[in-house]
Amino acid sequence: MVDETAEIVRSVGFELVSRLAPEERPLYPSLVSQFQGARRGRGGKASSDDQLLGFGAAEAVTMLTPVILNFTSSFWQALVAEAARNSVHGVLECVKAHLPGRHEAAAGPPLTPGQLQLVRAVAEREARRLDISESQAGLLADAMVGVLTAPPVS
Amino acid sequence: MSTRLGPAPAGEPAEDGLVGRHAEDGSAGTRGSVFALPARTSFRFALLIAAVAASSFTFYELIYMATPRGRAVVSRMRLCEAPAQAAQAKGLFAYASALHQASVCYSGAERTEAWWGLLGVGVLIAVAGAIFLAQPWWYRRRMHLSDLNGDGAAELMSRLEGVRQRAGTGPVVWLLQPLNTRLSAFAFGHPRRRFVAVSGGAAVAAVRKPAAFDAVILHELAHVKNRDIDQTYLALAIWRAFVVAALLPVVVTAIVTGDLAGFGWQRSLWRIAVLALIVYSLRNAVLRSREFDADARARELDPETQLGPVLAGLPARTGRRAWHLGWTHPQGQARAAALTDPAPLYRCRFWDGLAVGLVAAIGASAVREIVTLMTTTYGVRLLVPAVIFGAFAGAALAVAVWRNQLLEAGTSTIKGWAAGSGLGLGLAAGWIIALPHAFGPLPLAPDQLNPAAVGVLAVWTGLAVLVFTPFPVWVGHWADAWQQRADVTAPRVPARGGMVAAAVAAWVVMAIGLYLLLLSVTGILGGSSAASVWHQLPQSLRDMGFMITAQDGQVGGWVVCLVVVAMPFAAAVAHRQWRRSAEAHDAAVPHRRPLATALLCLAGCLTAVALTLAVSAATHARIAGPVRWSPDFVSRLVIFDEQAIVVVAVAFALIAAARARSARHVAICVAVGAAVAAAGVLALSNAGTIDRCFGSLSIQYTHPPTAGGCITSPDSAWLRQIVLGAALVSIVFVPAAHAAGILAGRRIRQARVPAGVKALGWLAAGIAVIAAVTGTALWGPAASAHGVEPAGSIGRDGWVRGDGYDIRLVPSWYALTQAGNPTRMIISFPSDGAAIDLLSLTAGNSAGITEYRNQLLRIGARPALLDGAPGLRIARSGLPQGILEQWFIVRGPAVYLITLHQAPAWPEDSPYFRHSLARMLGTWHWTNRVSELNRGATDPALAPSPA
Secondary structure, three states: OHHHHHHHHHHHHHHHHHHHHHHHHHHHHHHHHHHHHHHOOOOOOOOOOOOEEEEEOOOOOOOOOOHHHHHHHHHHHHHHHHHHHHHHHHHHHHHHHHHOOOOOOOOOOOOOOHHHHHHHHHHHHHHHOOOHHHHHHHHHHHHHHHHOOOOOOO | OOOOOOOOOOOOOOOOOOOOOOOOOOOOOOOOHHHHHHOOOOOHHHHHHHHHHHHHHHHHHHHHHHHHHHHHHHHHHHHHHHHHHHHHHOOOHHHHHHHHHHHHOHHHHHHHHHHHHHHHHHHHHHHHHHHHHHHHHHHHHOOOOEOOOOOHHHHHHHHHHHHHHHHOOOOEEEEEEEEOEEEEEEEEEEEEEEEEEEEEEHHHHHHHHHHHHHHHHHHHHHHHHHOOOHHHHHHHHHHHHHHHHHHHHHHHHHHHHOOOOOOHHHEEEEEHHHHHHOOOOOOOHHHHHHHHHHHHHHHHHHOOOOOHHHHOOOOOOOOHHHHHHOOOOOOHHHHHHHHHHOHHHHHOOOOHHHHHHHHHHHHHHHHHHHHHHHOHHHHEEEEHHHHHHHHHHHHHHHEEEEEEHHOOOOOOOOOOHHHHHHHHHHHHHHHHHHHHHOOOOOOOOOOOOHHHHHHHHHHHHHHHHHHHHHHHHHHHHHHHHHHHOOOOOOOOOEEEEEHHHHHHHHHHHHHHHHHHHHHHHHOOOOOOOOOHHOOOOOOOOHHHHHHHHOOOHHHHHHHHHHHHHHHHHHHHHHHHHHHHHHHHHHHHHHOOOHHHHHHHHHHHHHHHHHHHHHHHHHHHHHHOHHHHOHHHHHHHHHHHHHHHHHHHHHHHHHHHHHOOOHHHHHHHHHHHHHHHHHHHHHHHHOOHHHHHOOOOOOOOOOOOOOOOOOOOOOHHHHHHHHHHHHHHHHHHHHHHHHHHHHHHHHHHHOOOOOOHHHHHHHHHHHHHHOOOOHHHHHHHHHHHHOOOOOOOOOOEEEEEEEOEEEOOOOOOOEEEOOOEEEEEEEEEEOOEEEEEEEEEEEEOOOHHHHHHHHHHHHHEEEEEOOOOOEEEEEOOOHHHHHEEEEEEEEEEOOEEEEEEOOOOOHHHHHHHHHHHHHHHHOOEEEOOOOOOOOOOOOOOOOOOOOO
16 A cells, blocks of 8 residues: 555655656656665665765756655545545546546546546645745646646656 | 067957956956966965875874884884994994994885885875766765756856856856845856856846846856866865875774874874865865956956945855854855956966965975985985976966066065065964974974074974975066066066976976975974974074085076076077067166176175185284194184175175166176175185285285295185075065165165265265274174183294204194193194194214115105205005104204104095195204204104104
């Protein structure tokens, strides 16, 4: 179950990164490994500012991938929690079927507008819970809906 | 390597972008490309690597000496040195010979120890090589670097390759460091494969901040182009190998054996710590300097780069100033400023000189240790390390100073003082810090902190600083001469050919300097205790000076003089062709300066001659005859005269230097000093004979003999010694005089002093010179006579009256007559103990006289005349009782026996004694005075039979 969640977070997160910060795609495998390793208690190694023949102590560039991964993980957990109520159980299965990497033939019928609205609401709620601004939360929620409805970017 | 010295004609490609770039802001471009010359830190990595490798030898020695085989070496040395200790009482020569025998005795054991140490150095080098080759793999693993071949990497790779092609560097393997979110990159690799690792932040910035991204990547490619990778990682590899393969084993050995008190461990431990700190700090200092070079190269590769704003935007690094030693990057703001004003890329400062001096001394002492164990030839032990590290240090200094001079807009503005003082301090401190010093027989400061030890260290350090400080300034003069501009508006030319020549010349000078430094350790710092070294310090310094200028040791000194003077003149020869275009400018420069220098030289020569003659005259007039007769007084006076001549020579050299306005003229000043010294020596060498023409100048006689010429040619060895001494002292002080003259000249021009005042100034200077000469002439003889006691009588100006004869003593010989016994006179030479026995007897016993005469004839006596009186003379080796020569004269009622006895301790002086006796006998003349005691008295004891 945990592996499934990790796989879902990985694939959904990649789609979100591809849509929102495509320049971070080369870094994605390492960042997601770091993210999932940190969640299991394994910290990443800090880099040195004074590396020999390096450039020097520069400012850190803001990465969207960790935020997206955090959001995706929270979203999925929230969605799973909602699945405990019968009314959304079908949504969960539908969403799984439409995850990136799944064959179109196995994707099943598209999500209904109601289901999408539910997905969007959960996404926006979780984004807001992560202290993301309202507008950014809306963007993330819309992106999540796009991942589940549109063909994969990668 | 191009030797073009002038600007490129219009339409012709410039030399490495040298000329034709006039800076927008008027600073960088007027000096040409930053890379017209090698980086100022060139050769320093090599110096560092060589010093660390050499120092590791001592570590392996420490380990070896802790083993049973090492202890056996110590026992063997003690066994071999025992006979030498016994021979110490037999005299200096016997002791020296015995010491040499002892060194031959244990040389085999020492060579085994040396091979062990060299094997360890070989292991260290092998480990360093393995680390160097493995470093790329290690960095990839440790930094989690990945290849750029995943999703979205194609665009990034395309952008990176675009930057690389613009930069014109060779193939590079691009790697990604995804977990590093900073906008950064770093270069590494080995000669066959270069890697550049791009951080995750940089990969993102390729899209969000492309200009900043390009700047960062260009900076890394600049490191590749500047060939920083091999030197940096080799230095890192050797340091890591040193820690793993030398330092750790030594620490483990110390712990396992528990013998921290033996083998100088306590003295070693702090040295190891300081050595580690020095190497670490110097490595980082060189790396920081390389960052400036990489930024400049990036700017050169792409003048439109946004590198400046990116650097200015780097966050300021905080921390204690001491922690800066650990930084490998300067502050971003400083780097941004250097792009506009590249002065930091040219400066050669105190720390640069200190670094070169420290590492050269540490490395040289380590190599000396190696060579000492491998050979018993003393000179080779000093020569090999001096040559090796003189090359590194000389080249490093030459390049740094050459660049520093390129920064100067004006001619004759020579810097390098700070670097020179750092060099001297570094050499002295490096020697003390070097590990072999921990095992020296005499602990000085800081191993011992009593006043004598500290005093000795302070004096020796001060001497090193004094001697080495002017050297970078001289290199600056060479650079000034070679970088001569075509006209005042054109930038200086880098003159790379001249720089190569300067590097070779600096190698020679530094090698000789290091040789003398190593020699001075024995000559000045050798002794049984710090207190004894302190007390004999003045004499040690004099002996050192004598050794440098004495016949056997002169070669190095002459080479230094030749190199220092020749370099600016070599530039003049090289510049002859294109100087024609500048003749219009030069024509406006009056040719008074060569004439003024010639006049100064003439004035100096006259002053030196006048001083010598004045000293002779003052001696004649003011010092008592018997004191003047003393060889102690004469030798002191001669030494005083020599020193005074050197002082006068150096003074005039300094005056000429203060007036010099070009590098060539500064070099000529050394020749002025030498010429003045030569004139003084010529006068001094005739001080002993000029009294034949001018009696009032006689040092020893009141009425000197007039026979013979009054001018003689000087002893060439003596002449060379004094001239060399004056030239070497001039070399030390001329740069300072020149700098002072430049400063004074500016102030005088500013003050606009009238010509009349200048003339009065010269008159006052002339009066001062006369007063100084007079004062010196009056003081010198009195000071030389202080404490000199005559060893006897000199009669009346050397004439002593015997029983029926008069004889004139030769200076340094004193007459001793016994009271109440005029028949016997002893003329002694107190310095050696030789004596002439003059015995007069009545000729009463004719049989005895005949018998004695026959004995003399049997042993080889020949007839001879003494002032017309016939007699016998025998002079050969092998005569008994130390007799060198004997005369036997019968004249009238008296018999005269003149016997010359040698000095038992100084048989080699016998020729001088014979010559002195001959001179005295040349003055012999008979009188009619015979003492009452001698009339009718017979001395039953004639000189014993030679048989």
